[in-house]
Amino acid sequence: MLSPVDSLAPEWLVVPDDPNDLAAAVWPASASRGADGALEIAGVSATALAQTFGTPVLVLDEEEVRVRARAFRAAFDAAAADHGTTAQVYYAGKAFLCTAVARWVIEEGLRIDVCTGGELEVALAAGVAADRIGFHGNNKSVPELERAVEVGVGTIVVDSEIEIERLAAIVARTGARQCVLVRVISGVHAETHDFLATAHEDQKFGFPLVDAAAAVARIREIDGLEFAGLHCHIGSQIFGVAGFRESASRVLELLEALRETGPVPQLNLGGGFGIAYTRVDDPTPIETLAGEIVAAVAEGCAARGIEMPALSFEPGRAIVGTAGVTLYEVGTIKDVQLGSGAVRRYLSVDGGMSDNARPALYGAQFSARLASRLGIGEARLSRVVGKHCETGDIVVEHEYLPADAAPGDLLAVPATGAYCASLASNYNHVPRPPIVAVRDGRAQVIVRGETIADVLGRDVGIVPASDPVVR
Incomplete structure (x- = not known):
């Protein structure tokens, strides 16, 4: 017979019928x-x-990682196709990156997102084609940016005016062309731990929406830099889609304004999709996430009378956790x-x-x-x-x-x-x-x-x- 709920137990903790059981949502399917x-x-x-x-x-x-990578790719491919656009899924290497994991996700059709020179070198050592890599980071050094441009990473997500000027100097010196996204702060406060929320105003990442247009204008005047679109990430370990919907709506206002002066082909809405750590956690199914987030973008574009951009997403924890x-x-x-x-x-x-x-x-x-x-x-x-x-x-x-x-x-x-x-x-x-x-x-x-x-x-x-x- 089980003991009564201990006075030290939090309200959310469930007394299991069997203290040896394996809650399905928390463990790998093979457990x-x-x-x-x-x-x-x-x-x-x-x-x-x-x-x-x-x-x-x-x-x-390994199979759990591969299955979840395939599921994300299939869900976002299908959702994007339903609304006449395309979707790319990047594996967020910061969750965990080694050469083996990099190869697994690439073999399952994903790309890889890195945020330091070290992560970039791991992906390259794994044989990942540079054009399938996105490079984040709020303080990329000049050597890191030089290396990224040298190997030809697919996109660099610029995070500050200083970084734009660093890239301007690099492409001027090398004659290279580099595709960039601009990271923006949507102001949406994700329902997660304060340290995991990355779209509120008082934090280190990205440009406030009011400053983003000037950053884009500067990029557009630099020979060698190609402005490819906008990036926004609202946080990590998020359940539900409300935050993603609101963030997409705010970023689409900026996207519409920017299209008056030039193309904005891509919109990257980041990742942050939550997983179950305890039996009471209820993460949103991948298919629901993909369907509702892409539909929110489609609705926002239709309301503004603008064409759907190509979409990108960056799950990490939800694939490997x-x-x-x-x-x-x-x-x-x-x-x-x-x-x-x-x-x-x-x-x-x-x-x-x-x-x-x-x-x-x-x-x-x-x-x-x-x-x-x-x-x-x-x-x-x-x-x-x-x-x-x-x-x-x-x-x-x-x-x-x-x-x-x-x-x-x-x-x-x-x-x-x-x-x-x-x-x-x-x-x-x-x-x-x-x-x-x-x-x-x-x-x-x-x-x-x-x-x-x-x-x-x-x-x-x-x-x-x-x-x-x-x-």
């Missing part, structure tokens, strides 16, 4: 329990993964008596904020399940914490786990494919974990895990035993 009760992902058991690669380990379901599952080993368990009389159960694992900074940064909520076996007994409210020297080092703030969870158990945290490895650090000199792709019962390292030697190797005061001491 299941094997005959021994262990978690399996794409036919590979969590126990085998931990034995082979150690813990923590980030497991990435649910594909990732992080495996940890439970180290210690502690029951802490609180002044209220309630007892908080802490499960400490061998990772933490160095491999998943999102709870500390945003108060993000995650789920967890025992991965090496089926638990026995009632569901017990628990908090999963890391090994770092911070009280805010929380991996899963609230979760019901089997009462018999014990040191040595494997614990799985789903929906860690996005913004976990990308934000990983060596805090407390902890090595970053390996990333392992699974598919059809096979596992392969796609990003090598660090060793202590890797972490210490940057400290010039540590001399390898084989190196002479220079005085």
Whole structure:
């Protein structure tokens, strides 16, 4: 029999009928329990993964990434065709980028969006054609812009007057031609964490709508720069389409005005589509997102009597997030008596904020399940914490786990494919974990895990035993 809802549990947290179940929306479609009760992902058991690669380990379901990439492409292609235009889907590499993932999404017909020189080099190393790459960023350096122009990236999303002048100097010096979009701030306040909202006025990205026309006029007078259209991104981890509809409406007013003085062939509405991190999250289906957002643009264009632009979108988390599952080993368990009389159960694992900074940064909520076996007994409210020297080092703030969870158990945290490895650090000199792709019962390292030697190797005061001491 399950215990009553603990007084420490938030209202949204549901007591599961079975603390071993795997909520479908949160886990990869291939996640299941094997005959021994262990978690399996794409036919590979969590126990085998931990034995082979150690813990923590980030497991990435390749087929989940591919299926979701195909679904986005198909949904936006169909929606655009319904309204007489075309759509391009860029994978937002900031969610997580390595050469393997870059190849997967390109093979599924997507393009890639990068926002630093490092991400650009990863995409190029993966063999991605430069004209299938879009380059973002609010502070692109001159060397980054020079490299982007040199290799011929498809579009550069300009973010400031300074960047326009940097590009003007580069194309004048090299004789290159470069296609650019102008990022604008629509003023729509997305319903998400403040740090994830990127279209309100007081933030670092883009041009306010009132300043965008002047930026476009300047670009149009520069030989070598081709103004291709507008870009707007309202935030991340957004459910529903209301914010996208309102943002599109405001940007279309600008697009209409700009067409009086020249073509505006493209409109990029960014990404930010949310996923389920807990069983109560209800993300909008991909087909609904595509259909309603494209329809909103079509309605706005019809109302203004203007031609539909070509559209672009940039999902990242929604493609890779649910594909990732992080495996940890439970180290210690502690029951802490609180002044209220309630007892908080802490499960400490061998990772933490160095491999998943999102709870500390945003108060993000995650789920967890025992991965090496089926638990026995009632569901017990628990908090999963890391090994770092911070009280805010929380991996899963609230979760019901089997009462018999014990040191040595494997614990799985789903929906860690996005913004976990990308934000990983060596805090407390902890090595970053390996990333392992699974598919059809096979596992392969796609990003090598660090060793202590890797972490210490940057400290010039540590001399390898084989190196002479220079005085």
